[in-house]
Structure formats: C-alpha cells, structure tokens
Amino acid sequence: MEYRNNGKITSSNGGLYSILLDNEGTPLSGKTVVCRARGVFRHEKKSPLVGDSVGVVYDDSSFNEDMIPSPEGAGIVIDSINERYNELIRPPLANLDLMFVVMAAKRPEPSLFTADKLISICEFNKIEPVIVIGKSELDPERAESLAEVYRLAGFRVFVLSCFEGNGVEEFASYVKSALVGRTAAFAGLSGVGKSTLLNLVFPELKLSTGEVSRKTERGRHTTRKVELFQSCGGFIADTPGFSMLDFERFDFFSKEDLPETFREFDDCIGNCRYTKCTHTKEEGCAVLEKLREGRIAPSRHESFLALYDILKQKHSWDTK
Ligand SMILES: Nc1nc2c(ncn2[C@@H]2O[C@H](COP(=O)(O)OP(=O)(O)OP(=O)(O)O)[C@@H](O)[C@H]2O)c(=O)[nH]1
Ligand SMILES: [Mg+2]
Ligand SMILES: [Zn+2]
Structure with missing residues (x-):
C-alpha cells in the first residue's frame, strides 16, 4: 500500500534528508524518516532545503513490524516541496520566521558589517532579526555600546555571558516563548558562541562547541551543518558560523531594495528633497539628517554605504 504524509526537513546530508512527519494517521506519522528526493528536483535545480515543508510517499516495504522506518530510506521518497515563504543561501534554510544574529563582545572581534548584512537579508525576507551580544564578561563596555x-x-537586543550566566535566563525565556509555532535560527561568525548558548537554553541538545584560536582570534567552524530541533512547539536551528570571506561572496537583492531593509530609515523615506535620493550623500536627505542628529548609529549608516556600493557593482555586471 502507498502512503502520503507531509513533513518538515530537519537536516540534510549528502542527498539524504531527515524528515519529521506530521501527525496524519499513516503508519510512520510523527516519526523521523531518512530518505532521498525524487530526481526531478535535481533537474529543476530546486533541491530540498532544511526547513522545507515536503510531501513524502512511502509503502509497506519502508518499515518493519515494529514500525521502525528503514534507515537509508528504502521505499521512501520526497515527492513534492511545498511553496516556501522565504529561503536563505547562507545559512541554507527555508521558511524561517526568526533569526538570532549572534555577536561576541570580543574573541572573535565583532564585525558590524557582517551583522548588518545578515540583518538586511533577514528584513528583505521578512525574517525578524533579534540581536544577541555574547561573551559580555570579556568587555562589558563594548557589549553595552554594541x-x-x-x-x-x-531591534530587540540581549546582552549575555554564557560563562558568567548574566542575561541567559531572560534570553532563554524569550526564546522559548518566541518559538511557539515558529522556526528560528542562530547565525553569526564562527566562534561567537552560538552552540554554547543553544546548549544553555536547550540542554538536551548537547551540541559540540569549539575553541577560538588564540592567534587569529577566529572560530574553528565546529558546527558543520544546519540542523533543526523541535522544541517549545516550534523549531530551532544551529548553523555553521561563517567566516567573513564566504559571507561576502554572494549577492542578494537590488540596491533599490536596500533602504527598506534598514528599519531606522523607515520614518525618513519619502521625506528627502529628491524623490530618487539614495541616502548616501544628497543635500536635503532625511536619513543623513537623522544620522547627524545622532538618531541613526554611524556604524549602521556605514554598513548601508558599503552594501550600497556592493549592490551598485552587482547591477553594472548584470546589465553588461
Ligand atoms: N569568554 C567566553 N567564551 C565563551 C562564551 N560562550 C562561549 N564561549 C566560548 O567560545 C568558543 C566558541 O563557542 P561555540 O559555541 O563553539 O561557537 P559557535 O558560534 O557555535 O562556533 P561555530 O560552530 O564554529 O560557528 C568556545 O570555546 C566557548 O567555550 C562566553 O560567554 N564567554
Ligand atoms: Mg557551533
Ligand atoms: Zn535620502
């Protein structure tokens, strides 16, 4: 007999996907199965992503008499991918609602540009960014100024230290309530402490954590893959930390879309002297005025300028 069941992809590994099946009354409902996707997705260049909601087809050969699914997914296949409401390239995830953008006060040195780029990508994709400043005990003043x-x-901001514990409880209760019915991910540079913090909030996860190199002060890419965990009525993902380099190499949206991804520009848009104001250097620019008044942080506007430059170049390649 053939069964159809929907589910959510929680991890992927060399073309094999782990899928938590929804409770729909088929023999494997509620269980996690491991399987491949139909070849057609490869041709369509639309491979399944962690976070995808998918339709799975299987038959009686796919499980034994104890209802244990076949480990390598014999007889089970991903048959359809439901429409995504968003998808990210890095971290590779679909259908995300919330992103914890994690920075360390120190070790590794915070990169505001990286954080701001990640935030813009979230805003563009309607993912709510929440800012976490970790390792606050290493430099409490810096943590506070960030x-x-x-x-x-x-933005909603949490300042905390996994080592000393301050701020962790407040953060944990926020995460647990925010997760209900939603999918969230932790993202940030390698070594900022994403997995350490997830372990404190969800001790049952027992994620591996790594060190930060003394010499380069960079993380060692301990987390190697994106994985979703079910908790508090939702899903939470740990993701591999990026290095600054790999994060710079992909393009995202057009420069015209950039201003709306800076939420502190919202009340300025439409109030500039020129309707085509780029908010980079124009006379009578409401954004620049708000910046001068100290109501926009200089580092945020610097990130805006840097992103604007990247997107401008992207446009000139596209039209060549
Ligand atoms: N001083 C200090 N170190 C911390 C804190 N939290 C985590 N660390 C350390 O930072 C290092 C990196 O932590 P991880 O949790 O592996 O970092 P990650 O962000 O998951 O790194 P990747 O998986 O490589 O992306 C480890 O040595 C942790 O012990 C903290 O609050 N203070
Ligand atoms: Mg990690
Ligand atoms: Zn302007």
Whole structure:
C-alpha cells in the first residue's frame, strides 16, 4: 500500500534528508524518516532545503513490524516541496520566521558589517532579526555600546555571558516563548558562541562547541551543518558560523531594495528633497539628517554605504 504524509526537513546530508512527519494517521506519522528526493528536483535545480515543508510517499516495504522506518530510506521518497515563504543561501534554510544574529563582545572581534548584512537579508525576507551580544564578561563596555547601536535602530537586543550566566535566563525565556509555532535560527561568525548558548537554553541538545584560536582570534567552524530541533512547539536551528570571506561572496537583492531593509530609515523615506535620493550623500536627505542628529548609529549608516556600493557593482555586471 502507498502512503502520503507531509513533513518538515530537519537536516540534510549528502542527498539524504531527515524528515519529521506530521501527525496524519499513516503508519510512520510523527516519526523521523531518512530518505532521498525524487530526481526531478535535481533537474529543476530546486533541491530540498532544511526547513522545507515536503510531501513524502512511502509503502509497506519502508518499515518493519515494529514500525521502525528503514534507515537509508528504502521505499521512501520526497515527492513534492511545498511553496516556501522565504529561503536563505547562507545559512541554507527555508521558511524561517526568526533569526538570532549572534555577536561576541570580543574573541572573535565583532564585525558590524557582517551583522548588518545578515540583518538586511533577514528584513528583505521578512525574517525578524533579534540581536544577541555574547561573551559580555570579556568587555562589558563594548557589549553595552554594541547593544546601544541596535536598540537605537529599534531591534530587540540581549546582552549575555554564557560563562558568567548574566542575561541567559531572560534570553532563554524569550526564546522559548518566541518559538511557539515558529522556526528560528542562530547565525553569526564562527566562534561567537552560538552552540554554547543553544546548549544553555536547550540542554538536551548537547551540541559540540569549539575553541577560538588564540592567534587569529577566529572560530574553528565546529558546527558543520544546519540542523533543526523541535522544541517549545516550534523549531530551532544551529548553523555553521561563517567566516567573513564566504559571507561576502554572494549577492542578494537590488540596491533599490536596500533602504527598506534598514528599519531606522523607515520614518525618513519619502521625506528627502529628491524623490530618487539614495541616502548616501544628497543635500536635503532625511536619513543623513537623522544620522547627524545622532538618531541613526554611524556604524549602521556605514554598513548601508558599503552594501550600497556592493549592490551598485552587482547591477553594472548584470546589465553588461
Ligand atoms: N569568554 C567566553 N567564551 C565563551 C562564551 N560562550 C562561549 N564561549 C566560548 O567560545 C568558543 C566558541 O563557542 P561555540 O559555541 O563553539 O561557537 P559557535 O558560534 O557555535 O562556533 P561555530 O560552530 O564554529 O560557528 C568556545 O570555546 C566557548 O567555550 C562566553 O560567554 N564567554
Ligand atoms: Mg557551533
Ligand atoms: Zn535620502
């Protein structure tokens, strides 16, 4: 007999996907199966992503008499991918609602540009960014000044230290309530402490954590793959930390879309002297005025300029 069941992809490994099947009353409902996708997805260049909601087809040969699914997915296949409401290239995830953008006060040195780029990508994709400044005990003043940059822009910000524990409880209760019915991910540079923090909030995960090199002060890419865990009525993902380099290499949206991904520009848009104002250097620009008044953090506007430059070049390649 053939069965059809929907589910969510929680991890992928060399073309094999782990899928948590929804409760739909088929023999394997509620269980995690491992399987491949139909070849047609390869031709369509639309491979399944972690976070995808998919339709799975299987038959009686796919499980034994104890209802244990076949480990390598014999007889089970991903038959359809439901429409995504968003998808990210890095971290590779679909259908994300919430992103914890994690930075360390120190070790590794925070990269505001990387954080701001990640935030813009989230905003463009309607993913709510929440800012986490970790390792605060290493430099409490720096942690506070970073937090101020993002509070000023209107984000929810948590300052915490996994080592000393301050701020962790408040963060844990926020995560647990925010997760209900949603999918969230932790992202940031390698070594900022994403897996360490996830282990504190969800001790049952027992994720591996790594060191930060003393010499380069960079993380060692301990987390190697994106994996979703079910908790508090939702899903949470740990992701591999990126290095600054690999994060710079992909393009995202057009420069015309950039201003709306800076939420502190919202009340300025439409109030500039020129309707085609780029908010980079024009006279009578409402964004630049708000910046001068100290109501936009200088680092945020610098990131805007840097992203604008990248997107401008992208446009000239596209039209060549
Ligand atoms: N000083 C200090 N170190 C911390 C804190 N939290 C985590 N660390 C350390 O930072 C290092 C990196 O932590 P991980 O949790 O592996 O970092 P990650 O962001 O998951 O790194 P990747 O998996 O490589 O992306 C480890 O040595 C942790 O012990 C903290 O609050 N303070
Ligand atoms: Mg990790
Ligand atoms: Zn302007």
